[in-house]
Amino acid sequence: MKNTAFILFLFIFFMGCDSKPKIIQVSKDAFQNGQYNTATMGLLSRAKISASDKAKNVIFLIGDGMGLTQVSAAAIKNDNELFLMKFPIIGIHNCQPSEGLITDSAAGATAFATGKKTFNGAIGLGADSSSHQTILERCEELGMATGMVATSTIVHATPASFISHRPSRKQYEDIAADFMNTEIDYFVGGGKKYFDRRSQDERNLVKEMQDKGYVVNDYFQEDFQNLSIDTKSNFAYFTADDDPIPQSKGRNYLMPASKTGIEFLDAHDDPNDDKGFFMMIEGSQIDWGGHANNAEYVISELLEFDKVIGEALRFAKEDGETLVLVTADHETGGMAINSGSTKDSLNITFSSGYHTATMIPVYAYGPGAELFSGVYENTAIYDKLLLAMGITASK
Numbered sequence: 001m002k003n004t005a006f007i008l009f010l011f012i013f014f015m016g017c018d019s020k021p022k023i024i025q026v027s028k029d030a031f032q033n034g035q036y037n038t039a040t041m042g043l044l045s046r047a048k049i050s051a052s053d054k055a056k057n058v059i060f061l062i063g064d065g066m067g068l069t070q071v072s073a074a075a076i077k078n079d080n081e082l083f084l085m086k087f088p089i090i091g092i093h094n095c096q097p098s099e100g101l102i103t104d105s106a107a108g109a110t111a112f113a114t115g116k117k118t119f120n121g122a123i124g125l126g127a128d129s130s131s132h133q134t135i136l137e138r139c140e141e142l143g144m145a146t147g148m149v150a151t152s153t154i155v156h157a158t159p160a161s162f163i164s165h166r167p168s169r170k171q172y173e174d175i176a177a178d179f180m181n182t183e184i185d186y187f188v189g190g191g192k193k194y195f196d197r198r199s200q201d202e203r204n205l206v207k208e209m210q211d212k213g214y215v216v217n218d219y220f221q222e223d224f225q226n227l228s229i230d231t232k233s234n235f236a237y238f239t240a241d242d243d244p245i246p247q248s249k250g251r252n253y254l255m256p257a258s259k260t261g262i263e264f265l266d267a268h269d270d271p272n273d274d275k276g277f278f279m280m281i282e283g284s285q286i287d288w289g290g291h292a293n294n295a296e297y298v299i300s301e302l303l304e305f306d307k308v309i310g311e312a313l314r315f316a317k318e319d320g321e322t323l324v325l326v327t328a329d330h331e332t333g334g335m336a337i338n339s340g341s342t343k344d345s346l347n348i349t350f351s352s353g354y355h356t357a358t359m360i361p362v363y364a365y366g367p368g369a370e371l372f373s374g375v376y377e378n379t380a381i382y383d384k385l386l387l388a389m390g391i392t393a394s395k
């Protein structure tokens with residue numbers, strides 16, 4: 001009923017408007033069932049890529065804890081077919097933080113978001129605790145549309161590092177408050193309680209967002225099905241009070257939220273001054289499967305994430321001005337596929353319940369993709385993204 005009333009309201013409201021906003025109707029569609037087949041897409045051609053072309057849009061996909069073994073195991077389970085195996089340009093990054101060899105997701109994502117190595121736990125700060133503008137904040141400042149989707153809370157380390165500046169990733173309520181400082185246009189993830197039932201102050205950030213013109217939805221409206229989204233208003237959707245559940249337990253918003261987000265951000269910027277968009281999509285729970293030393297958890301999360309990568313590639317191939325970049329912040333679990341494994345029965349062991357120092361693959365497609373071949377520090381991903389987009393840091 002809530003949905004019907006909302007749609008009716010939009011209809012009546014926009015009857016009286018001169019310029020019709022684009023309304024995205026989200027329905028249970030083929031994409032949700034992963035009906036794109038990697039084979040039918042064909043190998044994405046390197047010949048179509050010119051490094052001199054600027055990327056107008058960037059879709060940056062981060063598979064938290066997604067090392068090569070995680071990818072290999074998912075590929076084996078999926079008949080050696082992954083969208084990740086279609087990329088023409090591959091690089092490797094070194095994920096060490098400013099101190100020690102093993103990074104966490106905060107230092108790892110901060111390296112991508114700000115180009116600075118930092119200490120574990122730090123969000124959007126350099127090793128000396130100085131604050132640095134993130135790539136998302138810079139894109140917003142330049143008038144681009146910006147968005148994030150995560151399968152964790154939206155204040156978790158990876159998304160937080162693109163929009164917040166805090167010495168500890170655990171400052172969830174402070175991180176939520178930092179969402180009020182940037183006009184991020186679209187975000188989807190868990191963690192609603194850090195916005196509207198805060199323990200450290202009386203602020204209701206959902207109300208504050210609504211006052212700023214955001215349309216805020218939440219998990220009471222199941223999934224994204226039959227949701228109407230006005231691309232002229234900023235949009236936030238909370239998928240859980242705290243952590244969203246695993247894919248295997250019924251979580252199914254990553255694909256529709258990502259696909260809708262791409263369409264939303266593409267339509268959201270001013271049509272007379274089309275500046276493009278920056279979107280970060282995180283497959284957060286690949287990492288949680290690694291921490292749990294649970295191979296099935298890792299694989300199911302990764303296969304879902306791979307379908308979203310396929311959707312990003314499909315959009316980029318059609319659009320021609322979009323860079324798709326996929327990587328991980330680090331590997332989790334020291335995962336190994338051991339001798340005695342068969343396709344149907346993988347003999348997988350883990351050497352750790354935490355992250356490891358192994359280098360991490362980077363996959364790139366679209367304008368500027370060639371910048372990402374080679375071996376480099378995780379911080380270089382920030383520099384290469386700016387280069388690919390033809391923008392510079394503030395000042």
Ligand SMILES: [Zn+2]
Binds near residue numbers: 105287291332355
């Ligand atoms: Zn982790």
